[in-house]
Amino acid sequence: MTNTEKQHGSPAAMGGARPTRQRLAVARVLEGHDDFRSAQEIHALLVDSGEKVGLATVYRNLQRLAEAGEVDVLRTEDGEAAYRRCSxxxxxxxxxxxxxxxxxxEGPAVERWTDAVATEHGFSDISHTLEIFGTCQNCS
Known part of the structure; x- marks a missing residue:
């Protein structure tokens, strides 16, 4: 059994689904890259590595992994979803x-602000995501 199967091969870790060969392959690709990747990029990496998997299957597996909290989903500025296994x-x-x-x-100030806004408007059990886009020092 591979490390990926040990860590992420249980049905709970796979979004409640059976850990199929394709799902484990998607998880391996995500573990092998630190940056966010689109479903198309993940599909290309899988095909290049010899995996026989369709793009629709990649999308379904990414959705399951996201629902299970196994991956983060980021919306790029042009609206495309990108995926990465995060802390x-x-x-x-x-x-x-x-x-x-x-x-x-981590953003303690953001956490305090979201809690305050939710309380002010009578909301509870809140969640949020935040992506800040800019230009890194290497690209400036």
């Missing part, structure tokens, strides 16, 4: 518009 703690992302470099950041 399990709550965090936000700084994303370079030029090269796509992504840095995970």
């Amino acid at each position: 399990e703690s709550h965090h936000h992302h700084l994303v370079c518009r030029s090269c796509g470099r992504t840095v995970e950041v």
Whole structure:
């Protein structure tokens, strides 16, 4: 059994679904890259590595992994979904518009602000995501 299968091969880790060959292959690709990748890029990496998997299957598996909290989903400025296996703690992302470099950041001030806004409007059990887009030092 591979490390991916040990860590992410259980039905709970696979979004409640059976850990298929394709799902495990998608998880392996995500583990092998630190940056966010589109479904098309993940599909191309799988095909290049010899996996026989359709793009629709990649999308379905990414959706299951996202629903299970196994991957983060980022919407790029042009609206495309990008995926990455991230840390399990709550965090936000700084994303370079030029090269796509992504840095995970914690934002205590953001957490306080979201809690205050929710309380002010009578909301509870809130969640949020935050991506900050800019140009990294290497691309400036």
